[in-house]
Amino acid sequence: MDLFEIAKLAGLVIGAYLLGSVPFGLILTKRFTSVNILTEGSGNIGATNVRRVAGIKLGILTLAGDFLKGVFPVYLAGTITGCKTEFIELYISVVAVAVFFGHLYPVFLKFKSGGKGVATAAGGFLVISPWAFLATVTVFTIVTYSYRRVSAGSLAASALLPFVVWFTGHSITYTSCALIISIFIFFRHRENINRLVSGTEPVI
Numbered sequence: 573m574d575l576f577e578i579a580k581l582a583g584l585v586i587g588a589y590l591l592g593s594v595p596f597g598l599i600l601t602k603r604f605t606s607v608n609i610l611t612e613g614s615g616n617i618g619a620t621n622v623r624r625v626a627g628i629k630l631g632i633l634t635l636a637g638d639f640l641k642g643v644f645p646v647y648l649a650g651t652i653t654g655c656k657t658e659f660i661e662l663y664i665s666v667v668a669v670a671v672f673f674g675h676l677y678p679v680f681l682k683f684k685s686g687g688k689g690v691a692t693a694a695g696g697f698l699v700i701s702p703w704a705f706l707a708t709v710t711v712f713t714i715v716t717y718s719y720r721r722v723s724a725g726s727l728a729a730s731a732l733l734p735f736v737v738w739f740t741g742h743s744i745t746y747t748s749c750a751l752i753i754s755i756f757i758f759f760r761h762r763e764n765i766n767r768l769v770s771g772t773e774p775v776i
Contacts, residue, residue: 580652581663588645588667592674592692595681596637597622600630610685618687620722624774635691638675642695645671650699665749668696672753676760688760690726693753697733700746704736720775723764730757 597617601609605626609617612625619638623631649667653660675692677683698705708729716725734750737743758765767773 577653584645584649584652585667585670588649588671589674590679591641591645592671592676593678593680593686594637594641594674595678595685595687596641597630597634597687598681598685600633600637601626604630615685616687617681617685619691638687638691639695641675642668642671642692643698644695646696646699661743661745664700665745668693668700668749669752671696672756676756688726689753689757690730693730693733693757696753697737697750700749701737701741703740704733704750707736707740708733716776721768721773722776723761723773724768727758727761727765727768730754 595617597619598609601607601622607626609615609622609625613621614624615621617634619631619635622634646664646668649664650660653663672689672693676686676689678686694705694709697708711732712725712729714725715728716722719725731754733754734747737750738747741747764773
């Protein structure tokens with residue numbers, strides 16, 4: 573592998589992080605409303621808070637933006653390298669984690685006020701494991717509808733993700749990637765978990 577190939581691969585990882593850092597929720601609410609999403613509601617830039625404080629249309633647009641920024645770099649990662657399968661899986665996983673961490677800890681917001689990563693992770697795993705994506709979206713939908721709480725659906729889907737990735741592909745690399753992402757999603761939802769336990773989590 574020559575220096576150009578190394579630079580290209582490293583550049584996509586950095587680009588994935590920077591793309592993940594783009595705060596679509598903040599951009600959309602600043603452009604179309606007078607709401608400061610960083611101080612309204614939960615203060616989160618994700619689609620759930622945007623929907624809550626700025627309306628369903630901007631919530632959907634935020635969801636789409638956060639989802640697609642997970643899809644694009646992970647898809648690109650699978651197309652720019654012709655190396656061995658083991659390396660491809662590792663590289664795609666690194667790119668998926670990079671865009672995910674960009675959303676959680678965005679450089680454009682001084683590594684603070686990031687989202688919880690669910691939509692961005694879902695976009696990445698649509699590319700990595702479509703069957704795992706389908707299974708977790710199904711669980712998310714059922715749990716969210718049943719309990720009327722997005723956080724409950726997100727946590728249930730995240731808990732399931734590593735298991736489904738393993739059973740549908742038997743890839744240790746992709747399963748490890750899913751486990752890392754799942755752990756951080758739970759970490760970012762720690763306040764939601766406390767509210768779910770106490771029964772004070774807002775309903776849809």
